[in-house]
Amino acid sequence: MPYRSGFVAVVGRPNVGKSTLINALIGTQIAISSSRPETTRKAIRGILTLDHAQLVLVDTPGIHRPRTLLGQRLNDMVDESLSEVDAIAFLLPADQEVGPGDTRILTRLRSQYGKGAEGKDGWKVPVIAVVTKIDTLDREALISKLIEIEQFGAFSEIIPVSAVQHDNLDEVQSLLVQAMPEGPKMYPDEQISEEKPEDTIAELIRGAFLEELDDELPHSLAVVVDSVIYPDEDNSGDDSVNPSDKVRVLVSIYVERDSQKPIIIGKGAQHLVQVKKKLRTPVNRIIGQKSKLELHVKVSKGWQSDPKKLARLGF
Known part of the structure; x- marks a missing residue:
């Protein structure tokens, strides 16, 4: 089996569970998570090393309309962390309506990574919709939410997950690994973050x-x-x-x-x-x-x- 490695940008509007998902995948706290929006202020890189792959997860600050120079800098940081990635995990919470914030992110992703083609193949890199907080919905409500998200974005893949309950985390991990190009290990096994x-x-x-x-x-x-x-x-x-x-x-x-x-x-x-x-x-x-x-x-x-x-x- 060839070794795969690459960068995954984790995007979504503020407070959709980006840091919680990254911490759950890495298995320890890399990024701070909180119920307050705009908790993440840096593009923190968490490194997940497996036997056959290495994923570098970039936790971006939530994309939002900036009200201050700090807000503008956070948005610029998102642009930078999106500039050279091999896949994108777009987080959409199961317990909230798809809203204008999500549309703004999708528009940005389309302008940067869209091929102009319709449907799942219309992306230059895989854009995977990760539907978070699924523990808050019953089966029927979850099915309608997944249909709504399918119609919203024509994503490469859609995967439901509950990072808190550790439900479907292995599937998210394996989907992200499949999306990576073949390539060498970029960081030593024991390194889990690029932060000082x-x-x-x-x-x-x-x-x-x-x-x-x-x-x-x-x-x-x-x-x-x-x-x-x-x-x-x-x-x-x-x-x-x-x-x-x-x-x-x-x-x-x-x-x-x-x-x-x-x-x-x-x-x-x-x-x-x-x-x-x-x-x-x-x-x-x-x-x-x-x-x-x-x-x-x-x-x-x-x-x-x-x-x-x-x-x-x-x-």
């Missing part, structure tokens, strides 16, 4: 605040890992150095207004404490030894619409 450890930690922290604060969370939250400071191993002969010293992970959390700082910090710093507690094990795993998160909340006024500030925050 600092970026992964920053995303985990942002995800933890999304869960901790839910509706209270200011949309304008950005997280940057400023530095990772290891205990100085060169001083091993110095009695004052404690061998159990932890790695210090210095983190800046940016909001846009002074009034948002106390929301992030919480009464008696409870939110900061909860986030540190929740992420202790994942961060230790990423760093490879015991570490300590040091979180500092800062105000960067209007950063979502300021080109210089956006660049400094990595957008």
